[in-house]
Each structure stands twice: as structure tokens, then as C-alpha cells.
Amino acid sequence: MSKNRKPLIVLLAAPETSASVLYGLYDVLQSVGAVYADMVVGAPGDELLDVRIASTDGKAFRCLGNIPVEPHTAVSQIDMPDAVIVCDMYTSIYDVPKGRHPREIAWLRKVHSDGALLTSVCSGSLMLAEAGLLDGHEATAHWAYRDMFQRHYPKVAFRNDSVLCLTAESDLIVTAGGVSAWHDLAVYLIARFCGYQHAIETAKVFLISGHSEGQSPYSVMTRPIETTDRQISDCQVWIADNYAVANPVEHMVGRSGLNARTFSRRFRSATGLSPIEYVQALRIEEAKQMLEIESYSVDDIGISVGYEDSASFRRLFKRSVGLSPAAYRKKFQHISQIAKPIEAV
Known part of the structure; x- marks a missing residue:
């Protein structure tokens, strides 16, 4: 130059x-x-x-x-x-x-x-x-x-x-x-x-x-439903309402009628994630939304999305989001505080 x-x-x-x-x-x-x-x-x-x-x-x-x-x-x-x-x-x-x-x-x-x-x-x-x-x-x-x-x-x-x-x-x-x-x-x-x-x-x-x-704190799980693989799309719809059940991947495999290896391969091909990665991402996304608007404790939120072990939930949340659950809640708390006067009008 x-x-x-x-x-x-x-x-x-x-x-x-x-x-x-x-x-x-x-x-x-x-x-x-x-x-x-x-x-x-x-x-x-x-x-x-x-x-x-x-x-x-x-x-x-x-x-x-x-x-x-x-x-x-x-x-x-x-x-x-x-x-x-x-x-x-x-x-x-x-x-x-x-x-x-x-x-x-x-x-x-x-x-x-x-x-x-x-x-x-x-x-x-x-x-x-x-x-x-x-x-x-x-x-x-x-x-x-x-x-x-x-x-x-x-x-x-x-x-x-x-x-x-x-x-x-x-x-x-x-x-x-x-x-x-x-x-x-x-x-x-x-x-x-x-x-x-x-x-x-x-x-x-x-x-x-x-x-x-x-x-990462702003990222949201995108959830397009697979339209060409009927068994996988059915499992996606089911898990959206049943993410907190124990052994969710086992339930999806049984629901699909496929063997575990074939199900895992087809699920990854359709969604880009393994079945357990998909479940974890879905659970963390639900936990984020609860932290943003609810006053429940972090441990209670972890349990509600499927994690009985609070330490495991906190580790997975921080690895996925880049912040601890408490820090995530604090980060977005100011938005709800700004919105409250509007809701009261």
C-alpha cells in the first residue's frame, strides 16, 4: 500500500x-x-x-x-x-x-x-x-x-x-x-x-x-425435521416431547424398528448428529429456555430435562454453551428486567 x-x-x-x-x-x-x-x-x-x-x-x-x-x-x-x-x-x-x-x-x-x-x-x-x-x-x-x-x-x-x-x-x-x-x-x-x-x-x-x-451462549439448536426418512422423522417428533425420559436413545431405536447400528447411521445422516448428541443438544436447549424465564434452581432444571446428576448437567451445559448455568441465567436476566415494565403496561 x-x-x-x-x-x-x-x-x-x-x-x-x-x-x-x-x-x-x-x-x-x-x-x-x-x-x-x-x-x-x-x-x-x-x-x-x-x-x-x-x-x-x-x-x-x-x-x-x-x-x-x-x-x-x-x-x-x-x-x-x-x-x-x-x-x-x-x-x-x-x-x-x-x-x-x-x-x-x-x-x-x-x-x-x-x-x-x-x-x-x-x-x-x-x-x-x-x-x-x-x-x-x-x-x-x-x-x-x-x-x-x-x-x-x-x-x-x-x-x-x-x-x-x-x-x-x-x-x-x-x-x-x-x-x-x-x-x-x-x-x-x-x-x-x-x-x-x-x-x-x-x-x-x-x-x-x-x-x-x-x-455459544446465543446459539440455538436448529431442529429441521427429516422429511425423506419416515422412521427418523417420527423419532424426532417423539423425542421433542420426551427428551427427559431415561434411556431415550433406546426408546427411539425400539420405536424405529431398526437395529441400533442402522438407526444410529441413518439418524446421523438425517440430522448431522448421533442420537445421543441430538438428545443432549435438545435437553440443553430446553434448559437454556428455562433458565431465561423461570426461577427454578439449576439442579431442578437439570432434573426436569433428564439429568439426575447435577454435576454432570453443569459440566455438559458449560461444555455446550460456554457458560455455567448460573452465568447463562445472569447474562440473559437483564433482558427480562427490561421487558417487565413493558409487560406491566
């Missing part, structure tokens, strides 16, 4: 992009070097980054929520960005984005081979995966896309717990998790291109604190 120009950060957007991600990133990155000084000493400094919104053809469009977007440029008019942020590109967890965005993908491959840092927010990593740029790397996206990655992009090591995945940084790839993970990505990019102090100052301006605990 020439010392005579600002680092060029390109925000790649499309009609599937969230306005909050696109405009949030633009506002924060465009402010670096200018707004903090204005707030502290009353005199704005120089903007340190050249931030541009780009799309396939550079023409105006409307993103999610029917919000208008007027890109600065088309991707074909940008030869050498210092970094690209692929904004979220929403797609249903049932709708694999195969064959979409061919021009953007070709451009991403080119600028990456020329030395640009490629980053993504949330479902934006699906575009990087479709381009083959995540093959052989760890990467993250919103937790809801973990099954999609495992099924359709098996060469990518999906990090379900990660908010900001930096393990492929040396290969110029950085991915961020859910939609609000753009906060963490923005701070990272500011530190990389403008220095640590500017990252701290910008975080203070916008009250950005990051997600130090990762995605």
Missing part, C-alpha cells in the same frame, strides 16, 4: 444485505480518525480510511427491508482494495446459495490472489465458501448456518462458537459470526490498518464492547 493513500476498505453489498450491517460498518469505519477528536477536543481530525460501498454493477438497489442503497462503484472498477468486507447475504437455512453471485465471486478470487484481505460478516461467509476460498480453513458465520456448512461445504472447518475467526488470517481470510459481529470485525480492521489506539478510541465513540464469550 502506498504511503500517499488511505487504506481502501470495500463493503460488498447486495439485495440480500442487512442495512444495519452495511450502514453500521460504513459509519464506524468512515469515522476513524475524525469523530473521536471532534468529541474530545472539539476539532475533527482527518478520516484515515477510504471506505466504499460496491455491488455487482454499481447501480442503486434496495437491500433487506426495502432500504435504498447507492453504491459508490461496481466491483469491476476496483482493482486493488486493501480489504473487502462481504456483508451479510441472507439466505434461508434450507436454501443453499449455489450458483449465486458469479461476478462477485470471480472478483473476490482475483483481489484475494492479488493480496487483498477478505473478510465477511454472518452469512457473507457463504459467498467465500462458494468461491472455494475457505476450503481447508476454519471459518465462522451465524450459528444457524452450521448444518449448511457441514453438509454443503465439508472442506470448511466451521467454528460454531467463534465470533471473530482469525485462524486463517495469515492466508488473508477473516470471518465474523452473527450480524452484530460486524462490531468485532470493525475494531479488528481499524487496529490492523490504523493502529490499536484508533481502535480503542472508535470503540469508545460507538460504545462497542465486542463479544468476548463467543457465539
Whole structure:
């Protein structure tokens, strides 16, 4: 990068992009070097980054929520960005984005081979995966896309717990998790291109604190019912109401009429999890919901979802969620406190 120009950060957007991600990133990155000084000493400094919104053809469009977007440029008019942020590109967890965005993908491959840092927010990593740029790397996206990655992009090591995945940084790839993970990505990019102090100052301006605990506390078990394997789908429906019974896998095997080995193989093929992993995930999900809204003790909640041994329940919960049951309850307690005045109206 020439010392005579600002680092060029390109925000790649499309009609599937969230306005909050696109405009949030633009506002924060465009402010670096200018707004903090204005707030502290009353005199704005120089903007340190050249931030541009780009799309396939550079023409105006409307993103999610029917919000208008007027890109600065088309991707074909940008030869050498210092970094690209692929904004979220929403797609249903049932709708694999195969064959979409061919021009953007070709451009991403080119600028990456020329030395640009490629980053993504949330479902934006699906575009990087479709381009083959995540093959052989760890990467993250919103937790809801973990099954999609495992099924359709098996060469990518999906990090379900990660908010900001930096393990492929040396290969110029950085991915961020859910939609609000753009906060963490923005701070990272500011530190990389403008220095640590500017990252701290910008975080203070916008009250950005990051997600130090990762995605796990926010993750929810996705439960699509298998539609092509009748015996497995029947067991999924049954276990949803009977997760607390003793020996649940044995019950499902008996219900299916299959031998244990065949049942386990078909269950994993249909759900991506072994039967016992599925039961444990379901039990933990139910426990999380109870911790969020109920005042029962942790031990009573463990028993209610099928764990008589409270120590085992606590260990499994922390391994799955990244927080102890008590810490999880405390984390989400403030939401119920905010909601109570609303409910009382």
C-alpha cells in the first residue's frame, strides 16, 4: 500500500444485505480518525480510511427491508482494495446459495490472489465458501448456518462458537459470526490498518464492547425435521416431547424398528448428529429456555430435562454453551428486567 493513500476498505453489498450491517460498518469505519477528536477536543481530525460501498454493477438497489442503497462503484472498477468486507447475504437455512453471485465471486478470487484481505460478516461467509476460498480453513458465520456448512461445504472447518475467526488470517481470510459481529470485525480492521489506539478510541465513540464469550451462549439448536426418512422423522417428533425420559436413545431405536447400528447411521445422516448428541443438544436447549424465564434452581432444571446428576448437567451445559448455568441465567436476566415494565403496561 502506498504511503500517499488511505487504506481502501470495500463493503460488498447486495439485495440480500442487512442495512444495519452495511450502514453500521460504513459509519464506524468512515469515522476513524475524525469523530473521536471532534468529541474530545472539539476539532475533527482527518478520516484515515477510504471506505466504499460496491455491488455487482454499481447501480442503486434496495437491500433487506426495502432500504435504498447507492453504491459508490461496481466491483469491476476496483482493482486493488486493501480489504473487502462481504456483508451479510441472507439466505434461508434450507436454501443453499449455489450458483449465486458469479461476478462477485470471480472478483473476490482475483483481489484475494492479488493480496487483498477478505473478510465477511454472518452469512457473507457463504459467498467465500462458494468461491472455494475457505476450503481447508476454519471459518465462522451465524450459528444457524452450521448444518449448511457441514453438509454443503465439508472442506470448511466451521467454528460454531467463534465470533471473530482469525485462524486463517495469515492466508488473508477473516470471518465474523452473527450480524452484530460486524462490531468485532470493525475494531479488528481499524487496529490492523490504523493502529490499536484508533481502535480503542472508535470503540469508545460507538460504545462497542465486542463479544468476548463467543457465539455459544446465543446459539440455538436448529431442529429441521427429516422429511425423506419416515422412521427418523417420527423419532424426532417423539423425542421433542420426551427428551427427559431415561434411556431415550433406546426408546427411539425400539420405536424405529431398526437395529441400533442402522438407526444410529441413518439418524446421523438425517440430522448431522448421533442420537445421543441430538438428545443432549435438545435437553440443553430446553434448559437454556428455562433458565431465561423461570426461577427454578439449576439442579431442578437439570432434573426436569433428564439429568439426575447435577454435576454432570453443569459440566455438559458449560461444555455446550460456554457458560455455567448460573452465568447463562445472569447474562440473559437483564433482558427480562427490561421487558417487565413493558409487560406491566
